[in-house]
Amino acid sequence: MNLVVDADRVLADLNELHERHGGPDGARRLAWSEDWLAAREWLQGKLAELEGVTVDRDEAGNIWAELPGANDDGGFVIVGSHIDAVPSGGWLDGCLGLLGALGVLRALAASGEPPPVTVRLVDWADEEGARFGRSLLGSSAAAGTLDPDDVRDLRDAKGTRLQDALAACDVDLDGAGAAQSRLAGALAYLELHIEQGPVLLDSGRLASAVSGTFGDERYLITFKGQSAHAGSTPMRLRKDSLAAAATAALEIREVGIRHDGVCTVGAMTADPGVITAIAGSTEMMLDLRHLEADTLAAMLEENLDACRRAAEKFDCEVTHRRVFGATPTPFHPKLVQLAREAVDAAGGGDGDPIPSGPLHDATEIGRLVPTVMIFSQSDPPLSHTAIEDSPEEALRVAIEAYGRTVGGALDAVANGELQEARA
Numbered sequence: 001m002n003l004v005v006d007a008d009r010v011l012a013d014l015n016e017l018h019e020r021h022g023g024p025d026g027a028r029r030l031a032w033s034e035d036w037l038a039a040r041e042w043l044q045g046k047l048a049e050l051e052g053v054t055v056d057r058d059e060a061g062n063i064w065a066e067l068p069g070a071n072d073d074g075g076f077v078i079v080g081s082h083i084d085a086v087p088s089g090g091w092l093d094g095c096l097g098l099l100g101a102l103g104v105l106r107a108l109a110a111s112g113e114p115p116p117v118t119v120r121l122v123d124w125a126d127e128e129g130a131r132f133g134r135s136l137l138g139s140s141a142a143a144g145t146l147d148p149d150d151v152r153d154l155r156d157a158k159g160t161r162l163q164d165a166l167a168a169c170d171v172d173l174d175g176a177g178a179a180q181s182r183l184a185g186a187l188a189y190l191e192l193h194i195e196q197g198p199v200l201l202d203s204g205r206l207a208s209a210v211s212g213t214f215g216d217e218r219y220l221i222t223f224k225g226q227s228a229h230a231g232s233t234p235m236r237l238r239k240d241s242l243a244a245a246a247t248a249a250l251e252i253r254e255v256g257i258r259h260d261g262v263c264t265v266g267a268m269t270a271d272p273g274v275i276t277a278i279a280g281s282t283e284m285m286l287d288l289r290h291l292e293a294d295t296l297a298a299m300l301e302e303n304l305d306a307c308r309r310a311a312e313k314f315d316c317e318v319t320h321r322r323v324f325g326a327t328p329t330p331f332h333p334k335l336v337q338l339a340r341e342a343v344d345a346a347g348g349g350d351g352d353p354i355p356s357g358p359l360h361d362a363t364e365i366g367r368l369v370p371t372v373m374i375f376s377q378s379d380p381p382l383s384h385t386a387i388e389d390s391p392e393e394a395l396r397v398a399i400e401a402y403g404r405t406v407g408g409a410l411d412a413v414a415n416g417e418l419q420e421a422r423a
């Protein structure tokens with residue numbers, strides 16, 4: 001079906017939200033705050049204007065709006081993203097996708113005919129994890145991967161517990177898992193988002209289909225040598241843990257390049273950290289990401305190997321500890337193809353889908369439901385900052401492509417093309 005989203009209206013909504021809950025100092029929509037609740041109230045007001053649309057909230061605090069379809073067999077397509085933001089964040093992260101989804105629902109509701117299957121819009125609660133350090137909270141509750149005991153006692157900067165902050169917003173953490181019922185019957189999930197990185201800008205593309213989200217492995221690596229006097233210890237007799245870590249870090253960089261993935265040594269802490277002492281021990285933080293699980297595993301092996309060799313070279317010992325892991329989420333091939341064609345038809349050109357380095361709610365949902373994302377170019381290629389932006393032309397192409405993709409997905413599910421079981 002030809003689903004035309006009114007891009008002017010989406011841009012006007014984005015600007016209105018930015019005026020109310022953002023401004024020159026950036027977004028004011030931190031999850032579980034008064035500001036966030038007020039922004040969601042505003043969203044609910046917009047949804048209430050749509051003919052035939054009902055709105056409610058699930059046990060995890062996600063807001064859902066539903067437009068019933070012609071086919072009443074319980075299947076539905078989900079559109080949405082998140083309205084919460086990091087403190088002083090940008091005006092597009094999450095909001096572009098959410099208000100683009102509002103544009104989809106508005107176009108469908110105004111057409112006078114029910115869509116072929118039911119369409120639901122979702123505003124995921126606390127995507128950013130900016131307050132308590134746990135990202136994708138609402139979507140992981142819906143996907144069944146949230147363990148309340150893991151997050152209950154997380155505290156914000158003021159010492160408030162996560163569980164209490166949720167309770168203040170009428171969300172019972174222990175009951176949040178009941179939100180899983182919201183995905184029963186989900187046939188597809190489609191999310192529009194800004195890229196938040198430089199890939200599309202670098203290649204001169206306004207928008208792109210997204211092939212999936214990277215798997216992510218995070219490790220703490222400790223090199224142990226011997227602290228000693230910087231003046232009295234000849235170079236050949238040193239056990240310099242910082243030299244070992246630095247050598248490993250440069251090799252780790254090459255591993256990322258070789259596998260077309262990303263490997264980042266984001267921090268190193270040397271001990272004792274004195275100008276006149278050789279570093280006796282150095283701790284290194286390593287993050288590596290790739291779209292393919294096998295390649296991610298190979299990258300990890302090569303990185304740990306680089307650490308072992310560097311340690312040996314400088315007569316040090318090395319140990320490692322895994323601190324976080326997330327498996328890659330490749331998106332649904334049929335939906336990725338639809339999104340690619342939609343971007344082309346909307347004037348964004350026919351380019352290869354790009355993977356997403358950042359995690360999104362689509363990462364959680366994509367493990368259970370056929371999923372795809374569309375990215376608009378980011379320029380400057382930055383996010384989680386007040387200067388986050390995208391060219392208006394890129395936003396228009398992405399919004400149009402999103403509408404076209406949802407239209408294509410509705411046709412595909414009406415024809416039973418996405419319903420085959422996923423591995």
Ligand SMILES: [Zn+2]
Pocket residue numbers: 082093094127193
């Ligand atoms: Zn986001």
